[in-house]
Amino acid sequence: MTEVFQQLINGLALGAIYGLIALGYTMVYGVLRFINFAHGDVFMLGAFAGYYFAPLVNRFLPAQSYFGGALVLVLAMVVCALIGMLIEFLAYRPLRNRPKLTVLITAIGVSLFIEYTCQHAAVFGAAPRKFPDLIPATTWHIGGLVIASSQVIVLVTTLILLIALRFIVQKTKVGTAMRAVSFNEQAAVLMGVNINRIISFTFGLGSALAAAGGILYAMNYSSIEPLMGVQTGLKAFVAAVVGGIGNLPGAALGGLILGIVETFAGGIPGLSNYRDGIAFAILILILLFRPSGLLGKPQVEKV
Amino acid sequence: MNASLLQLEKVTIRFGGLTAVCELDLQIGAHELVGLIGPNGAGKTTAFNLITGVYQPTGGTIFFQGQPTANLKPHQLTRRGIARTFQNIRLFASMSVFDNVRAAVQLHRPHGIRDALWRGRGFRDGEKAVETQVMELLEIFKLGRFRAANARSLPYGEQRRLEIVRALATQPKLLLLDEPAAGMNPTEKLELTRLIRFIKDKFQIAVLLVEHDMQVVMGICERVAVLDYGVKIAEGTPAELRANPKVIEAYLGAEAR
Amino acid sequence: MNSGAKRWLLVAVAAAMAVSYFSAQFNRYYLGIAIDIGINIILAVSLNLINGHTGQFSLGHAGFMAVGGYTAAKFTLELQTISPPWAQPLLFLVALLLGGLLAAVAGLAVGVPTLRLRGDYLAIVTLGFGEIIRVFFQTTEAFGAATGLTGIPHWTTFAWAWSFAALTVFVVGCLVSSTYGRGFIAVHDDEVAAGAMGINPVRYKVTAFVIGAFFAGIAGGLYAHHKQFLSPGGFDFMKSIDIVVMVILGGMGRTAGVIVAAVLLTLLPEVLRGFADSRMIIYSLLIIVLMIARPQGLFTFGRKAAGKA
Ligand SMILES: Nc1ncnc2c1ncn2[C@@H]1O[C@H](COP(=O)(O)OP(=O)(O)OP(=O)(O)O)[C@@H](O)[C@H]1O
Ligand SMILES: [Mg+2]
Numbered sequence: 001m002t003e004v005f006q007q008l009i010n011g012l013a014l015g016a017i018y019g020l021i022a023l024g025y026t027m028v029y030g031v032l033r034f035i036n037f038a039h040g041d042v043f044m045l046g047a048f049a050g051y052y053f054a055p056l057v058n059r060f061l062p063a064q065s066y067f068g069g070a071l072v073l074v075l076a077m078v079v080c081a082l083i084g085m086l087i088e089f090l091a092y093r094p095l096r097n098r099p100k101l102t103v104l105i106t107a108i109g110v111s112l113f114i115e116y117t118c119q120h121a122a123v124f125g126a127a128p129r130k131f132p133d134l135i136p137a138t139t140w141h142i143g144g145l146v147i148a149s150s151q152v153i154v155l156v157t158t159l160i161l162l163i164a165l166r167f168i169v170q171k172t173k174v175g176t177a178m179r180a181v182s183f184n185e186q187a188a189v190l191m192g193v194n195i196n197r198i199i200s201f202t203f204g205l206g207s208a209l210a211a212a213g214g215i216l217y218a219m220n221y222s223s224i225e226p227l228m229g230v231q232t233g234l235k236a237f238v239a240a241v242v243g244g245i246g247n248l249p250g251a252a253l254g255g256l257i258l259g260i261v262e263t264f265a266g267g268i269p270g271l272s273n274y275r276d277g278i279a280f281a282i283l284i285l286i287l288l289f290r291p292s293g294l295l296g297k298p299q300v301e302k303v
Numbered sequence: 304m305n306a307s308l309l310q311l312e313k314v315t316i317r318f319g320g321l322t323a324v325c326e327l328d329l330q331i332g333a334h335e336l337v338g339l340i341g342p343n344g345a346g347k348t349t350a351f352n353l354i355t356g357v358y359q360p361t362g363g364t365i366f367f368q369g370q371p372t373a374n375l376k377p378h379q380l381t382r383r384g385i386a387r388t389f390q391n392i393r394l395f396a397s398m399s400v401f402d403n404v405r406a407a408v409q410l411h412r413p414h415g416i417r418d419a420l421w422r423g424r425g426f427r428d429g430e431k432a433v434e435t436q437v438m439e440l441l442e443i444f445k446l447g448r449f450r451a452a453n454a455r456s457l458p459y460g461e462q463r464r465l466e467i468v469r470a471l472a473t474q475p476k477l478l479l480l481d482e483p484a485a486g487m488n489p490t491e492k493l494e495l496t497r498l499i500r501f502i503k504d505k506f507q508i509a510v511l512l513v514e515h516d517m518q519v520v521m522g523i524c525e526r527v528a529v530l531d532y533g534v535k536i537a538e539g540t541p542a543e544l545r546a547n548p549k550v551i552e553a554y555l556g557a558e559a560r
Numbered sequence: 561m562n563s564g565a566k567r568w569l570l571v572a573v574a575a576a577m578a579v580s581y582f583s584a585q586f587n588r589y590y591l592g593i594a595i596d597i598g599i600n601i602i603l604a605v606s607l608n609l610i611n612g613h614t615g616q617f618s619l620g621h622a623g624f625m626a627v628g629g630y631t632a633a634k635f636t637l638e639l640q641t642i643s644p645p646w647a648q649p650l651l652f653l654v655a656l657l658l659g660g661l662l663a664a665v666a667g668l669a670v671g672v673p674t675l676r677l678r679g680d681y682l683a684i685v686t687l688g689f690g691e692i693i694r695v696f697f698q699t700t701e702a703f704g705a706a707t708g709l710t711g712i713p714h715w716t717t718f719a720w721a722w723s724f725a726a727l728t729v730f731v732v733g734c735l736v737s738s739t740y741g742r743g744f745i746a747v748h749d750d751e752v753a754a755g756a757m758g759i760n761p762v763r764y765k766v767t768a769f770v771i772g773a774f775f776a777g778i779a780g781g782l783y784a785h786h787k788q789f790l791s792p793g794g795f796d797f798m799k800s801i802d803i804v805v806m807v808i809l810g811g812m813g814r815t816a817g818v819i820v821a822a823v824l825l826t827l828l829p830e831v832l833r834g835f836a837d838s839r840m841i842i843y844s845l846l847i848i849v850l851m852i853a854r855p856q857g858l859f860t861f862g863r864k865a866a867g868k869a
Contacts, residue, residue, distance in 0.1 A: 035680045094852050100679050101617055102855040105808060108801055109847030116840040234691075237684065277695035280688030287685055288673050355756060381758035389756075395749035397813070398742070406742035410758035416767070419738035420731060422566055426738075433739045473758050 002144035007263050013151040013220060015259020016158035020213035021236035022243065022251035023165065024084075024206025030182035030246040031202050034100055037107035038087055039210055040233015041114040042080050044226060046211025047131065047218040048124060049076035054132045069134035073157070073215050077208040084207025085200050093196070118226035128225040131218040150219040161212055162252060165205070169248065174201055182246060231276065235262075238283040244296025253294060258282065307366075308333045308509050309385075309477055314353055314363035323349040325533040326363065331477065336503050336510045338524035338541075340517075342553060345530040347513040348390055351479050354511075355387050356380045367477070382410060386475035388466040390482050390513075394454040400465060401450040404437045407472035437472070443505075444468050444498070460491045464498070471502065477509045478502070484516045492516060496523050521545070529553065565734055572726035580719030591718065595786050597826045598721030599779050602728045604806040604822040605815060606775035609732045611804065612813035613741075614768040615748030617683045620670060621776050622799035623690030626792070627666045628659030628777025630703050633712045633784040635659075640713060652715045656724075656781040663777020664770045666693065671769030675762050687797050698792035708791030709784070716786035724782060728775045733815055735771070744768060748813070805847055811857025820859060 021043050028036045053072045054063075061068040091110050095103045119126040138149040169175040177198050180188040189195055217232065218224050239258045243250025258279055265271045265278050292298045311329040315322065324346040331337050339347050352358045354365060356377040365372045367383060375383075395403050412433060418426040441447045444464050449457055454465060463483055470478055480499070484492045496519055503510050514520045520527060521541040529537040529544065531553040537544060544550050583591055607621045632655040643651050670689045674682055697703045704710070735741040746754040747761045754761055784790050806825050810818030832839040850858070 035684065091848055091852070095855075098855060101683075101808075102851050104617075104680050104683060105804065106848055106851040109844050109851060112798075112801075112844035113841065113848060116844055120837055120841065234687075238688070241681075241684070273699040274695060277692045280692050283688050284673065284685055287677060287681065291676060291681075357752065357755075376760070377752075377755035378758050378760045381756060387756050389753065393750050393753040393756075395746050395753065397749050398745060402742055402745070405739055406746040406754070406759065407757040409739045409742060412739055414738070415740055416735065419735050419740050422734065430739060469757065 003267075006145055007267050008260065009145065009147060009151060011260035011263030012256065013154045013259070014263055015239075015256035016154050017213045017217050017220075017255070018232070018236045018239045018259050019252040019255025020158060020161065020209045020216070021233065022239040022255045023248060024210045025237050025240040026243070026245055026248060026251040027178070027202050027206045029240070031178065031185075031199055032092070032103075034103045035107065035237065036092075036203075036206075037104070037233075038091075038110040038114060039206065040229035040236065041111050041118075042084055042087075042207045042229070043210040043214040043217070043233060043236075044118070044224070044229035045083060045114070046076050046080045046207075046214025047224045047228065048118070048214075048226075049079045049211060050134070050215040050218060051129065051131055051224060054134060064133050064136050066135055069153070072134055073212060076215055077211045080211030080214075081204035081208040084203040084210075088200060088203040093199075115226055115230070124226050126226060128223045131222050131224050134215070134219055148220070150216075154216045154220060157212065157216060161209060165209070165248070168205070174198065178202055235279040238279045241283060241293055242286045244293025247293065247295045250293055250295035307331060308335075308368060309354065309511075310366040311350075311354070312364045312366070314350075314360045314365060316349060316353060316358055317361045322533050324353065324360075324530075327530075327533075327535055329528055329535070331509050331511055333476070334503065334507060334509055336499070336512065336523060336525050338520040338527035339511060339513045339530065340515070340520055340527060341530035344532075346533040347530055348481055349533075350530070351387060351481055351511075351513065354380075354479060355385055381473050381475075384474070384476035385479065386470035386473045386477070387479040388463070388470050388481055388483060390485070392462050392466060394462060394465060394469070396453075396455050398454055399451050400441065400446060400454050400457065401437060403454045403465060403469050404440055404472045405433060407469045408433055408437055410473050440468050440472055459486050460488075463487070463495075467498075467502070471506060475508055477511065479511045479513075481513045482515060483512070484514055484519050492519055495519065499523055565730060569726055569730040572730075573723045576722035576726065577719045579722070580717050583718050592786075593826065593830060595716060595718055595721045595782075597823050598718070598725045599716075599782050599786065600803075600806065600822040600826045601725040601819055602721075602775050602779040602782070603803045604810065604818045605725075605728045605732050606772045606779070607803050608807050608810070608813065608815065608818045609736070609744070610768045610772040611807050612811075612818065613732075613736050613744045613748060614765060615812075616765055616768060617679060618670075618686040618769070618772075619683045619797060619800045619804060620686035620688075620690035620693075621772070621803045622795040622797065623670075623686075623693035624663040624666055624773040624776035625780035625783065625799070626690075626693055626697060626795035627773075627780065628656075628663040629780030629784040629790055629795070630659075630697055630709065631662045631777070632656055632659035632781030633709050633790055634703065636713060636715070636785070637709065637711065648715065652720070652785065655785075656720075656778050659781035660774045660777040663780065664774040666777075667769040667771075667773025668766065670773070671766040675765055687800070690795075690797055690800055694792050694795050697795075704790075706792065708789065708794075710789050712784050712788045712790065714785065714788050716782045721782050721786070724775075724778055728778075729815060729819070731771070731775075736815075745813070808855075809850060809858050811859055814857065814859070817857055817859040821857075 021039065024039050025036060050072050053075045057068050057071050061071065087110055091106055092103060095106055118124045135149060135153060140147045169178060177193045180191065180193055181195060181198050235258060236255065239254035240251045242257060243254030261282065262275060262278055266275045286293065307330040309331040311327050313326045313328060314324060315326055316324050327350060339350065341347055353360050356372060356375050367385060372380060395406060412429060414426050414429045438447060441450060446461065446465060446468060449461065457465060467483065484495050487495060499510060500523055512520065512524060524541060527541055527544055528535055529550050536549050536553060537547050603621060603625065610616050610618045635655040635658055636651060639651060670686060674685050677685055698706055736744055743759045743764045746757065746759050747764045751761045806821045807818055810821035829839060832842060835842065
């Protein structure tokens with residue numbers, strides 16, 4: 001029984017990270033209707049930003065402090081928000097209103113570009129690096145359970161970010177505009193919404209969340225490398241689809257489900273080798289039986 | 304079943320809270336030319352989509368040649384003899400005029416993958432027959448000279464005509480025309496009116512016509528049904544409808560003249 | 561393409577055999593590249609049937625290639641020792657066809673459930689299928705698991721690769737240009753209108769997937785007997801992307817353009833060999849720039865010509 005609870009906690013922590021990344025996919029899909037393939041790489045860049053910011057922050061804040069950790073997180077989120085907006089501006093904006101597949105391929109190109117550039121010896125290099133401890137490393141033993149402080153931090157941070165996101169999307173002007181654009185772009189334009197600004201903002205917001213995901217991931221798995229975003233990004237995308245793409249709570253839910261299922265499957269001997277295939281199996285099942293995802297609304301094509 | 308070609312019995316469809324078509328009864332005989340009119344959003348196109356199997360009704364039954372059509376896919380209904388045009392022209396954009404019709408002609412051709420790869424005598428003769436058939440159709444509708452042009456590069460009126468040709472190429476028994484006169488000038492409209500009558504006689508088929516232009520509808524239809532908010536509010540000959548106060552009200556007296 | 565198409569195929573195959581006959585005189589390195597080109601033409605032209613002509617955006621072609629490659633390789637590895645040397649070409653042919661057939665079955669398995677999906681959803685699901693196939697080979701001991709298969713005989717000659725390339729071009733070209741084949745393009749252009757013309761979109765899509773996968777499987781078998789070694793990593797989704805890029809650069813649905821693109825993109829890495837570090841960076845930049853500047857393909861000028869297959 002403790003075993004089950006232990007896996008549940010591990011799964012929740014992983015799922016929260018998937019959820020954070022999935023939110024970015026879902027938001028971008030909401031306003032632009034395309035899969036931002038490079039999103040997983042922004043997640044990776046977030047982790048690397050944390051790696052480089054940590055020593056800087058430690059110059060004036062004690063290493064491994066919660067406050068220092070939070071500062072690193074915020075800095076990485078800001079940097080990645082800027083990177084996300086830059087990607088949108090340079091690569092996707094010129095392609096607005098082009099066929100979706102053109103944009104999709106461009107996004108794949110951007111993703112490859114980031115990955116190969118980062119693997120270059122002059123940038124990060126291909127070898128994995130050890131991620132510094134941002135917060136005091138403690139483990140609590142409750143009953144038979146082992147809970148790491150980083151796992152608690154993952155859940156708490158995710159919760160805070162989700163609440164902040166909800167506030168931004170529901171209560172602020174720019175959030176309302178975002179919802180308007182994803183509901184009906186043309187109508188939003190007629191209502192005087194500046195589409196470019198909203199799309200840019202959406203990319204910034206999503207990228208910041210991905211960066212947070214990257215740092216939380218790095219804190220838990222302690223090693224980072226330029227290709228870490230490939231599989232994780234794909235799985236987070238799967239999470240977004242499972243929850244119902246375009247639906248924010250759905251993305252979080254999909255992330256949690258995926259994290260938990262994957263962790264449990266990893267614990268079952270015969271299945272553990274297939275761990276990487278499981279996300280896709282779930283994806284295919286969902287799309288077959290509930291194409292609009294768990295929380296998404298079905299769409300009928302008008303003829 | 305009785306002799307009617309198409310029969311709708313209490314056909315209803317709901318989209319969420321909106322009842323787009325409500326308990327619609329409609330009959331079309333084998334060589335009839337029937338009009339379906341109504342204000343914008345009345346449910347005319349939706350009725351077409353129900354008849355052609357694009358949507359499944361929420362309630363009621365549709366019979367074609369006495370057979371219920373429930374659960375048949377659009378392509379199966381086309382094979383049984385229902386063809387249509389679209390309100391917002393849907394020609395095959397990357398194909399020539401010739402190939403647009405050829406794509407429709409293939410429905411009743413016997414040659415499949417194997418023949419296409421083996422390329423035997425029968426296949427080659429078949430492809431020649433297709434060409435003759437397509438060109439004949441195009442010539443009837445004076446589109447022959449455009450055969451190599453891209454379908455979407457034609458003038459608007461010609462595109463609408465090509466859609467009709469393409470639908471006829473499937474050898475239908477019932478042809479559904481969704482606002483064929485939209486965007487045409489008066490001369491073109493007149494020509495279209497003649498064309499529709501001609502089609503009906505030459506190919507011996509039934510036609511169901513959705514059209515906003517009252518002159519076109521009242522000029523050629525033998526019988527007209529009026530939809531308003533998904534409900535059939537009247538049905539009768541053009542003369543009867545012109546005198547029907549309900550119809551006049553539905554059109555706010557403006558268009559009905 | 562008319563009835564001369566069959567003659568064209570025979571001439572092409574004969575030419576491939578003739579060239580192959582003198583292949584001993586060629587530089588080994590260039591010969592290897594020439595075979596790579598042949599294999600990539602098969603991959604690109606077959607994917608073009610799915611992506612270009614039928615408009616079903618698939619990112620799983622490497623998965624079909626893997627099925628064919630592993631099947632064919634396993635088959636020859638098992639039977640090579642017990643079959644007489646004179647039977648070798650026959651054995652190879654059977655191995656390739658078997659690989660193609662199993663890949664076609666995989667194509668059916670992917671095609672049927674994904675029919676309802678469109679555009680980027682379909683792309684991501686086919687990508688997922690490709691990954692599942694890869695994970696399968698990566699974890700199955702019989703296929704060498706993570707290490708892959710080694711010691712595959714070097715049977716792929718210029719003649720084999722280019723004959724099958726010619727066959728692929730013939731099959732896809734003949735299909736698409738026939739009256740029957742207009743259905744593929746119709747489904748690509750407008751599925752609803754296609755349905756209204758009596759064309760069964762489901763059937764055409766599945767057919768495209770099955771035929772496309774079959775040739776991808778053949779290409780996989782040729783690849784296995786060319787490189788003499790298979791590893792699951794070689795069939796990840798990067799490989800699928802490579803093939804997709806060929807199709808897009810060639811101009812979706814244009815066989816000739818796709819062939820030229822396959823040739824160019826096979827040569828590109830060789831040309832960039834001097835920039836080993838930054839080769840892939842250049843490649844990815846190229847994708848982005850081309851998508852922004854020439855999304856219609858490198859060789860498409862003006863409006864897409866009518867009726868062009
Ligand atoms: N797929 C759908 N989902 C939701 N609502 C729909 C759908 N298709 C049609 N409707 C609604 O059903 C109603 C009837 O639409 P329909 O297109 O049938 O009208 P129409 O009579 O053809 O009008 P028009 O003259 O403008 O073409 C409209 O309110 C429309 O918005
Ligand atoms: Mg309408």
